[in-house]
Amino acid sequence: MSNYQSNEIKLINTSLIDPHPDNPRKNIGDVTDLAASIKTNGLLTPLSVVPNGERYMVIAGHRRLAACKQAGTGAVPCFILQLDPLQQLEAMVTENCQREQLTVLEEVDAIQGMLDLGATTANVAYRLGRSADYVRDRAKAASIGNEVRAVRDDFSQLTIGQLVAIARYDGRPDLQKRLAQAAGTSNFDYTLSRIERDDRDRQWIESVAALLVESDNGINLIPDPEEPYSDPEWRYAGCMFPSTGTPEEIIEKIREQNPAAVSIHMEQVYLWTRRDKTADAEKEARRAAEQAERDARRHALEEYAAASADKRMAWLHANLHGIKRDKLIETTARLGLLQIIDPDPQGYTLALSTWNDAACGGEQFTTISGIEPERALAELRYHLDEPDWAVWAVQILAARIEWFIDPTDWTTVNDTSRRIPGYYQILQDLGYTPTDDETSHLDQLIAAITEADSDENEEDEENNQ
Incomplete structure (x- = not known):
């Protein structure tokens, strides 16, 4: 405000002073306490206003004006400034930024307003005491349309980094909405990286x-x-x-x-x-026979996997509440580590990204806990704050693992299949007894994992020679 200050002070009735329509700060907040102070002590700091016909508009002191009107104050001291529209906006932005009273989005729109009135990036940066990149970032974010801003009620609370990332996809509101919805969650970086990859x-x-x-x-x-x-x-x-x-x-x-x-x-x-149509016909016949055999094996495997999962979850449902608390606490830690710490160097990123899906493990948790689906989440939240939290923690962690296990994981060495032997060991330590069929499939899976690890080690040794 110093460059726009005036020595002319005049007493003006508050009924003649209006808030500035371009005030960057859209929400002045509750002024009840300030009104009480002004009613007791008077207005200690003059307002800064500009003439507007026979009335005036506030440049600095919107909260003080609102408080004065609430307190019933008549005339108040005001600095009378002579500013053009750009200077008015510059003065309001500068004051609010210096006092850190603007949200990022309010500052973004105010800076764009200054640029729209003819200010240069360098001039805005100078007035705000910021860098040119600071101004350019906010000018980019200002391009985000109202359709995207309306995606969430707290859009004004997003960071400038999130806003710039959203603005990067100007003209593609579908992508901007996806990013806006993910902003502020653990999914934002993942969503942004997927969009960037798809764009590349x-x-x-x-x-x-x-x-x-x-x-x-x-x-x-x-x-x-x-x-x-x-x-x-x-x-x-x-x-x-x-x-x-x-x-x-x-x-x-x-x-x-x-x-x-x-x-x-x-x-x-x-x-x-x-x-080559003749050769193709022969190959197609062989392929059909092989596919039929694979389909039969897959059907048998699916039946086994479903029966095995039903057996495990039925046992958990029937026995967890009878296991001692210290054993459940130990099991909670082991199940958590089994899901978080990955034995495969490639990591467990794709699996972990699905944990934000509200349906992840929901059906399995309902099966294990015996609670109706519509009550499951509320019951879980309640019990995790109670002394019997351990049994509920085991139920939800076991449900997540059950959710991840597909029939193909029994015949393919992957992130999930590597966890199946460890999961069975935890269940057995709790008292679960696998059937002969389960033990046979488990032995075959362990052998496949061992062979895959051996091949990988041999390949690493050859590469290091």
Whole structure:
């Protein structure tokens, strides 16, 4: 305010003074205490106002004006300033920023208002005592439309970093809404990284497509077959995706492999050869027989997995409440560690990201606890604050593991299957007795994990030689 200060002080009736319509601070808050103080001691600091016809508008002192009106104060001392619209907004923004009275979103809109009135980025930065990057970031965030801002009631509480990330996708409100909904949660960074990855993939495929349509590249670009694995003319011969290389490298690799044709399928480039229909018929017959055998095995495995899960959860439901508290506390820690600490170097990120899904393990928790689904969450929250919290903690942690286990995890070495032996060991320590069928499947899984680890160790040794 110092550059816009005036020595002219005048007593003006509060009935002639209006709040400034462009005041950056949209919510002046409760002024009851301030009104009581003014009623007792009077207004100690003059308002700063600008003429507005026969009335005046506040530049500095919106809260004091509201408090004076609430206190029934008549005339109040005011500095009379002569400012154009840009100077008025600069003065209000400067005052509020110096007192840290604006939310980030209010500051964002105020700075954009200054720029709209003709101020330069450098001038705004100078007036606020901030860097040019500080001003540019807020100008970017100001582009976020009301449709996106309305996604959540507390949108004004988002950080400038979150607002800039949302503003980056200007013109794509669907993505902006996803980010706005995730802001302030543990999912924000994950959501942003997925959107950034998808955006990079989209840009990559657009660049590849632009190179493929060039007439002199010698590559036969065809429409993507509707049924890529059973097209009567083309046989699928592989694909290339963003991690394969840059768009220019992809074109060179396609020339090296010299496929009969290529097509664009989502964010991938499919390679095609011509079909040999006689050989294809024989292969198709073999494939059908193999698929039938796989389907039969999968059906049997699904039946086993479902029966095994039912047996485990029925045992947990029937026995957990009879186990001693110290054993349950130990089990809580072991189940938690089993889910958090990963025996696989690749990590458990994809699995952990689903924990924000409200349905994650809900059905299994209902089965184990015996509580109706509509009451389960309320009961859980209540009991976790009670002395019997341990049995409820075991139930929810076991339910999460049960939720993750799919039939294929019994035959494939992956993040989840590596946890199954440890989960069974915990259950057995609680008193659970696996059937002979479970023990057989468990032995086969452990053997597969051991073999996979051995192969990985041998590969590491060869790479280190």
